[in-house]
Amino acid sequence: METVRAAERALMARLPEGALMQRAAAGLAAACAQVLGRVYGSRVVLLVGSGDNGGDTLYAGARLARRGAGVTAVLLTPERTHKGGLAALRRAGGRALSERSDVAEELIDRADLVVDGIVGIGGKGGLRPDAARLASLAARSYAAVVAVDLPSGVEADSGEVRGDAVRADLTVTFGTHKPALLVDPAREHAGTVRLVDIGLDLPEEAELEALQHADVAALLPMPTARSDKYRRGVVGIAAGSARYPGAAVLAVAGALRGGAGAVRYVGPAGSAVIARFPETLVSDRGPAKAGQVQAWVVGPGAGDDASSVAQVLEAEVPVLVDADGLRLADRDAVRGRSAPTLMTPHAGEAAALLGVSREEVEGGRLTAVRELAARYGATVLLKGSTTLVADPGGGPVRVNATGTPWLATAGSGDVLSGLSGSLLAAGLPARDAGSVAAYLHGLAGRYAADGGPVGAHDVANAIPQAWRDVRD
Template sequence: MRAAERALMARLPEGALMQRAAAGLAAACAELLGRVYGSRVVLLVGSGDNGGDALYAGARLARRGAGVTAVLLAPERAHAGGLGALRRAGGTVGPAPADSAEGLIESADLVVDGIVGIGGKGGLRPEAEALAGVVARSRAAVVAVDLPSGIEADTGQVRGAAIRADLTVTFGTYKPGLLIDPAREYAGVVRLVGIGLELPAEGELQALQHADVARLLPVPAAESDKYRRGVVGIAAGSARYPGAAVLAVSGALRGGAGAVRYVGPAAEAVIARFPETLVSDRGPAKAGRVQAWVAGPGAGDDAVTVAEVLDTDVPVLLDADGLRLAERDAVRGRTAPTLMTPHAGEAAALLGVRREEVEQARLAAVRELAAVYRATVLLKGSTTLVADAGGGAVRVNATGTPWLATAGSGDVLSGLAGSLLAAGLPARDAGSVAAYLHGLAGRFAADGAPVGAHDVAARIPQAWRDVHD
């Protein structure tokens, strides 16, 4: 971002880039307010360009009749041009934070957070932290400039207090911190304002959209049969957890492969629910030809089956018990692709750290896991991350809903992703497309109410059709 801004500023009149940002910010604030004239706006202004953006946007709101007051955290370093524009438009400068801006914020209709920009790291300073607390207690709508102060732009980490915004107006491109939890939950609705930057085609993070997913989804040709479309093998379930096998098969049947083979002790339950499944009781090696395997959901302590699946020369998805039972060297030594799908607790166990460390630094954790295991890793959670062992952009998905935090939901996702592997998608595409569809299916199934994993599986076809509409 900084390199792109420098290149553009060299070609534009001084201040033109900030004016573009301020215009977009002011328009978003006005839309959120509904009625600008007579509204009370408080600007929280730091010493960087975000503070300048806030001041110029405040000037635009003041010219439309808003009562705008700036609270300067570093008065001697406030953006001079922006401060002058605000005063000329009729805006005022309030008391310094040390003198308490609490009354101003509590009576405001809108607070604009321009404290810290993309360079902020290590948490807020004491004065800013105190203001964050006041904002959290107020009833004002909160708009963050580029990103909420207190979150880290590159990592999505939050170290201490942070501003929690209703709307974040970000410029030029999305920042990782706006897409990855825990920072994402502080951003509210994110609006991207283009300011003319020329950015690299491939960033550090990618978020697939409907068109991307539609392009990647397998489509059978006229001459396709069930075997040409791919066969996915499911090695899952146990006497204690037969439902995991049923749910994994339910996801696999809706994932684009032409057939599903099941191996395991839950064959009767699988056939009773899905009679189209090809069942074998002879283990993965003798079950018949497959183009990919899913191993681990509800598998209990069946390490032999997991090892047998890892010894094949086709793509393998490891989930749940499969992650615990798989030998690291067996995963690292595979020549065919491996897709691992841990949640934060499983990822922490694989890395030998506390769960909290994974949850606080999800981007770093998924990259480390992919590198350590030489595998593609799908880290499940409120924002799902997919990383390749070879590096490159990490995929992030946020199509889901908190209602997906229900027993068996991950089994459905594993079956779906495994089916996409069998249909021919590379591991990163299979994982990210499966997460996207699974999240959409969860939204459609829940519709604001509790949902079961079987309901999610049933809505996958609807999600599939939706991305093509």
């Protein structure tokens, strides 16, 4: 967040005093008005801490009060409240009281809108007890909750939530998206996020990146008139077992729907794969003798087939390691590879690889994905409600949130592995292959589910629809 603070200081030095805060307050007030629909006669409660975050909130409240809203500021630290903002609110007809007031609870309970201006990007740890009590009252009320810059109580830099935190319906953030608004578990507290441009001059390289349709469209491999199945990319799939043949079928489905020119399958589930996808090239001779491929996917449903994992890691082509492959892969073998490696763990698998608890990974996903990438010398795609992709050499972490909770279904990750492998075979770098695959996989999940339950095979079948949507 120091980058944001430096940009704010530089801009404030060029602007008249208070101008930057007025820009933020204007954007915040406009967003609050949209939430309310009808401002005149509405009841608004501001939860106000100290510093500039509280000042933004008070100035926005003054704008709403001038439009006829009944605005009350509940001050958590009256002696350190932004004086200019408080004076503006009172001039506009608003009022202020201490959080210890007997009527604070009643005001929140009857409010149409509660604005969280308790702490800003400098807050650390969870909310203090008095602030946590107000946040709990707001969560139990019928009021819409709007957070200022980010929900109070979350960690701005990491997306961690280390105690009580506000749960917002809308977060109005200024200048740029903060990591906490993109990375779980903090993202779950943010609700819908609205960015207000206040004129910050930020460096081009950020801590996080979130691809959009145009970015993904530019990366998608498209066949040309000269293309044949080999030029489009051949992906090898070493997956499945007698116990889990479906994992092989779903990984092959993801690869075929992901644009691979051909798929070579190696493993004990060949009959199941051929029955579902007769175009698959099946071999029972092991990865080393399966024929030429441009990339390998190893691990989904593989059981204890350590031999296939070792053979794939020796190949001089990009390799994706998933599921059982993560458990069986030797770290030194991964680190010693000259070709790119993409690892795709979920939180439990990442915890096992790092030697920590699952709760620690889920609570600090950004830290976990960076640590895994550095430790294994590989690109890591950490699966979850927000997917994170990190390179071993550092740089911005890619964040993807196109998915849906309906994607939390058996076999969904196998489809993602096959899709990612097909993009590796088409020549995309590991970071791009993982990011694009996560984006398409999330969209396909949304299209397949359409608000209802979905199976992994439905997700695979919806990948071409997601692809067309991005391209169009």
